[in-house]
Amino acid sequence: MDTGTHVLMGFALGGLATFDPAIANDPTLAHAVLIGTLVGSQAPDIDTVFKLKNNAKYIRNHRGMTHSIPALFIWTLLISVTLFYIYDTSFFHVALWTFIAVSVHVFVDIFNSYGTQALRPFSKKWVALGIINTFDPFIFIIHLAGIVLWLNGHHAGYTFLAVYVVLIGYYIIRFRQQQAIKRKLKQMFPDVEQVITVPTIKWNEWHLAVTTSNHFYVVRAQNGTIDVLDIFEKCPIPDIPIIQKAKQDENLAAFLSFSPVYRWEIHEYNDHYEVRFIDLRYRSKNYYPFVAVVQLDLDLNIVSSYTGWIFSEKKLRKKLELIPS
Known part of the structure; x- marks a missing residue:
């Protein structure tokens, strides 16, 4: 609380x-x-x-x-x-x-x-x-x-x-409300593996992250109606050097120790790489604010990183204090 x-x-x-x-x-x-x-x-x-x-x-x-x-x-x-x-x-x-x-x-x-x-x-x-x-x-x-x-x-x-x-x-x-929502989700997604509920400050609105065999679904339950807001393909984290190096960073390691459901991205730029992990439990105005980002140079040396709550790309770049993407 x-x-x-x-x-x-x-x-x-x-x-x-x-x-x-x-x-x-x-x-x-x-x-x-x-x-x-x-x-x-x-x-x-x-x-x-x-x-x-x-x-x-x-x-x-x-x-x-x-x-x-x-x-x-x-x-x-x-x-x-x-x-x-x-x-x-x-x-x-x-x-x-x-x-x-x-x-x-x-x-x-x-x-x-x-x-x-x-x-x-x-x-x-x-x-x-x-x-x-x-x-x-x-x-x-x-x-x-x-x-x-x-x-x-x-x-x-x-x-x-x-x-x-x-x-x-x-x-x-509140427990019975949660269970009713979970039952509806299991009817919508027969292959559901995990449902994480995030109650909002509003009595009748819940955010949910649903994991199935092949996808992550970000869902909103409101007044008994369930809406799918985003769908992401469920991809295993690749065992490649850039990921192995990024995982050595304390910010990403902390994120992975805490977050139960996330997706990942790797971006390659002219002079650096960026590895980003995004927690799917939290969604605000079409943005996922709880992230971990690691930037590495072309030799895979970590040059900057950040984890925490951030609500815009502009603010994230300021936190990273680094290489603009």
């Missing part, structure tokens, strides 16, 4: 914790638990600092080890021990609700198309269910409404219990 929603979830969990009489009747403990749920709901995203290094480091590490099974316990311990020494209150209660906050953060991140490596260290597989958009207006608004009710004197525990009961129903509805 987005940072704002994670913050609201931290408040909500802190309010839900007041169901426990020990917390409800001890202002110091209640304050420590609220700080624990707020910090715990944000802690896994500390890996965003890799963005300051470069996109390759960010793509390889964001939602990786910081969202793993060991991280759930590490974050809980670090936050709870710190709060215990600051507030000198019940370590058990603070640790319990901090653990819940960290776990909820990782759990909800699984439901969008980006996903997490939540199964590490047992598997580096990206777990991305593609049911909820990274920013979901309904989830954000219902949390915000719960906080407003809390601040206006309503019982925090019952308020947020109601919020999460509604959210469970909401997730079930």
Whole structure:
């Protein structure tokens, strides 16, 4: 989820914790638990600092080890021990609700198309269910409404219990919507091998990348209608020197470690080659913004590369800072 929603979830969990009489009747403990749920709901995203290094480091590490099974316990311990020494209150209660906050953060991140490596260290597989958009207006608004009710004197525990009961129903509805779309796609494409769903910010619109035996289909599902936007031939990546060299670049390597469905291109110019990999999950105004590009000279030396989100060829050329094509 987005940072704002994670913050609201931290408040909500802190309010839900007041169901426990020990917390409800001890202002110091209640304050420590609220700080624990707020910090715990944000802690896994500390890996965003890799963005300051470069996109390759960010793509390889964001939602990786910081969202793993060991991280759930590490974050809980670090936050709870710190709060215990600051507030000198019940370590058990603070640790319990901090653990819940960290776990909820990782759990909800699984439901969008980006996903997490939540199964590490047992598997580096990206777990991305593609049911909820990274920013979901309904989830954000219902949390915000719960906080407003809390601040206006309503019982925090019952308020947020109601919020999460509604959210469970909401997730079930979104799951059923996704499954209905997948069933339609399997009827359209009998040889389907993989369907990746990318929910949009709009309730009734989904983007999809469909892999069949011979093609990739980029599809939009809107109001129950399915439209094929693009069709690409499914071509194996050739085992040739230019590709082998390009794969040594950290930007392309990061892209390939993350993207589950993509197409590739090789362009030859007078004085250089360009290798481009394009993620088919994301499409915006007829453009595919998540790419990895490697440029090599005629001797196959890497001269420039880029991976990340880019929304025009002009901006991509500026990022590459190099040889104009």
